[in-house]
Amino acid sequence: MLGGASQPxxxxxxxxxxxxxxxxxxxxxxxxxxxxxxxxxxxxxxAHHRTPWHAGGKTDLDQGYLLCPRHHARAHDPAYETTYHHHRITFARTRPMRT
Incomplete structure (x- = not known):
């Protein structure tokens, strides 16, 4: 797919x-x-890959999600489940916090 100035x-x-x-x-x-x-x-x-690069993810526009540094770290944190919606992401804690 190309952008307006023939940019991939x-x-x-x-x-x-x-x-x-x-x-x-x-x-x-x-x-x-x-x-x-x-x-x-x-x-x-x-720019975050929906499917991680190391797991075969592609650097394609439909696989990219913008995340601030805090949420990007959360997307890679195994203590959280990441759910992708149309251009939105939500997080849910899957493991209890240590006290």
Whole structure:
């Protein structure tokens, strides 16, 4: 898939990190952190793969979610279950907190 200036928006497994063009497209589509209730702007977010890169995930626009650093860490924390909705993500604790 190509963007307006013939910039690739889907690069599959050829690149691990999202390109500048992809990040701009994600910013326009998602408007910032996609974690439910978070209002961090796109410029302060990371581009997160829905399916992790190490597990065969692709660097394609439909697989990218913008997350602020706190929510990006939570997405990789095994103590939380991540649920993907259309351009939104919610988290639920799966293990009790240690006291």
């Amino acid at each position: 928006l889907d690069v599959g497994r050829t690149r691990r990190y999202f390109t500048k063009t992809q990040r701009l497209a994600l910013a326009r589509l998602q408007g910032g952190c996609t974690a439910d209730g978070c209002d961090w702007p796109p410029s302060m977010c990371h």
